[in-house]
Amino acid sequence: MAVYNLYSKRKKRQSDEQIDVYRYDSIPQELRVQIIHIWRDTLGSIDDSELSGRHRYIGSIDPIVIHRANCYGAICDVLCREYGVFQLVAPRNPLGPRNPFDQLASFIMVSTDVDKILDVIKMSFNQIESSLGQSNAAYYLTPKMNAAEAIQELNFRFREHSVGYQYDAGQIVRLDAEYIHSEITRPVINLLSGMNFSGTLDEFLQAHEHYRKNKYKECLNDCLKSFESCLKTICGLHKWRFDKNSPAKVLLNVVRQNNLIPSYLDCHYTSLWSVLESGVPTLRSKEGAHGQGQEIKTVPDYFAAYALHLTAASLLFFVKAHQNFDK
DSSP: OOOOHHHHHHHHHHTTOOOOOOBOSOOOHHHHHHHHHHHHHHTOOOOHHHHTTOSSSTTSOOHHHHHHHHHHHHHHHHHHHHHTOSOSSOOSSTTSOOOHHHHHHHHHHHOOOHHHHHHHHHHHHHHHHHHHTSTTHHHHHOOSSOHHHHHHHHHHHHHHTTBOEEEETTEEEEOSOHHHIIIIIHHHHHHHHTTTOHHHHHHHHHHHHHHHTTOHHHHHHHHHHHHHHHHHHHHHHTTOOOOTTOOHHHHHHHHHHTTSSOGGGGGGGHHHHHHHHHSHHHHHIIIIISOOTTSOOOOOHHHHHHHHHHHHHHHHHHHHHHHTTTO
16 A cells, blocks of 8 residues: 555665664654554544634534544543543643544654653553454544555564664563564563464563563563463363463473474473473562562563563473464
8 A cells, every 4th residue: 555665765775674773762762753644544543623623614513623623532432541631731822622642643752751652652552452343443544554564564664773663562572682572572472462372462562562661571471471471271172181370491391292293202301301400480489479579679671581482482482382283
């Protein structure tokens, strides 16, 4: 639909490039403007005259404008409640109508809080996916691009500006290494999305959300939850007996005893079992789950990153093994 020539050429030039150095503590102004352009090409834009009813109908508001205002208004309402404010920014015209598009556009342009900007991006693209999936989207929104194209451009713009985030499965995911994300994290998200592992995926994405917001203890906890959920799901699907309250170490023994990995390959996976048994469960147990006593413990960011990467690789390994178990 709407893939512009200049954007396409720049995308092609970068398609084979590897970007491993990212920024996380700032969002360039150019990127903010480009995101607003994506909003305009999907949900549309609103000006004050349209919202007051003076634009197309005398004394009434165009239903198309109402629909667009509802899309942006839903985002504004959630964010205002979350941040404990009545409005994201002061309106340009205090006596005029409350324009939710202006609210979001102004907020994303002036905010210095990266987490809040990412919240806006996440919620706006959630709304794009939801709204453009409705049957009446073409009439009310007249989009110039579909949701998939919008997400594709957003992720391209993140890479273009070396901003270390990506929109995946409705979440803003922090990228620490492009190779790990493309070869492990992304395949895990795709794999879990189409199977019986919704709980595992939700906890895995929540771990990423905590990591993005520097909540590293919470990140470790959700890494373990997703890992345990994956093992429990596999055991349940194969009707292997297990205690629902069993920790990861016990669950690992259950899947091993039931030959999830072919016995003739067991020797090749001795080191793998060792890593898994002493990896994510141990990281979480020692650093994230227990009382910290008098000394306040902090979890380093690289520690949490390791847990995320190890969790992703472990989930990919076990789900693939599950898929091939009866073959």
